[in-house]
Amino acid sequence: MIEALFFYLFAGIMLASGLMVVVSRNPVYSVLFLILAFFNAAGLFVLIGAEFLAMLLVVVYVGAVAVLFLFVVMMLDINFSEMRAGFQKYLPLGLIVGGILVFELVAAMYGDVFKGATLPEAMDISNTRALGNVIYTKYMYLFQVAGLILLVAMIGAISLTMRKREGVRRQSVAAQNLRSRAETVEVVSVPSGSSPENLSTAAVKSTKTTSRNGGNT
């Protein structure tokens, strides 16, 4: 009874926030509602006893992916009225995509796909262990392939954004640590009355070394 109540609570909020993601005028609100939807999905996972998946959903999607998403959306300079103008133009395309998804869902629900499927029996091992047992044995190769795909995406992103620029002063920690005291600092005694510029050969030498080694002074 309580469980059913929570199911409708989570499911209701999730649907409502999913709708708000689409209709919100402000894209930042959209992302925030998306996060709310993720949370309620995590709640639904907990209700069916998949607490590991629920936590992963929060850690991965809310804690990492949506943060970067929000990051980007907040930095975009968006003209809201222009976006509304494009609404009618893109509406048919959106409706087609949405329609296809709804059709697939209905076909899956009332077709043969889920006919034999039931919720898995509650076992006395935790679902962390159950997942580990299948991922690292039966689906080992698929798991590795998923990792490789992510690696390729990562390398691609890095190679797209990395560029070498001239004139950038980078800190080289190794160079800084390898400098000896002798080539950096020289202690000279300045007799009173004379200006330090007169004995500045050593001082000039030391500043040169510093800048060549990329130290930040």
Add this chain to the structure above:
Amino acid sequence: MIDLLTHSYVVNVAWILAQILMVIGPLLIAVAYLTLAERRVIGFMQLRKGPNVVGPFGLFQPFADALKLMAKETILPAGANKVVFLFAPMLTFILAIVAWAVIPFGEGLVIADINVGILYLFAISSLGVYGVIMAGWASNSKYAFLGALRSAAQMVSYEVSMGLVIINVLLCVGSLNLSAIVEAQRDMWFALPLLPMFVVFFISTLAETNRAPFDLPEGESELVAGYFVEYSSMSFALFFLGEYANMILMSSMTVVLFMGGWLPPFDIFPLNVIPGPIWFILKIMLVLFVFLWVRATTPRYRYDQLMRLGWKIFLPFSLLYVVATAGFLLATDRLPTIMAG
């Protein structure tokens, strides 16, 4: 009749509420006195006295501060996004509080003893960034936004190495349950065999809580106060409370993962008489002292140094250590038998 009562939802809910109050009450007092301790400890380290006027040894200073904050006006900047602006500090504070649900204070002394306790903690601590980034955006101010961007990048970076450190501990325990993690340290605290990971974890918690030397998000010399520059009165106080509650939470996470939780350091006579929660609190206080110590003695990192440390040093190092730990456990046949729970 009593049977009937104990099984009714009302009694259950009331009992849970009582437990929550038993955790939140002391937690808020601890937060209040942590602010005082911080000012006093840093004062002594810098050969000053710190606040010592209000009450004996300045003990009523936190209450004076709280009264002052409550009496001030809550200012809503004209250009701010009001809803998000007010929601951000609440979110920070709520997240700092809800994580305490899974912390075991003693044997069986935990509100929710869930199977995936450590993942829950990790999830909640990774959400802390939202309070910051929402505050920065909603303030509609350059300084606040820059602070929020820095903070988001910083917290996401250090979370990665924190996750890998946690994997190290989990390899030695074989369970995600926090009580099981503490019990696994009965013979030896994980701080000893996993000492490098202990250090990495502690430094990562400094970055995760935006504390010195990683307090760039609020770097007052360049960003005034960072993401909460536009906040005043109680909305500021909520950020403040949230930050300090997060510090205590991260310390307790360190204690649970590496310092044996509620277990006494040695299982010998005068030490094992002292009840577990007292040990737990003492250890948290020790870690918190190091937090303050670091703040008093280290200069702030530069932004590129911070990123370098997180991505180029901590991440590969903790990844290598995972491999090493797993290899060692496998080679010496010490892999834990996975508990059914």
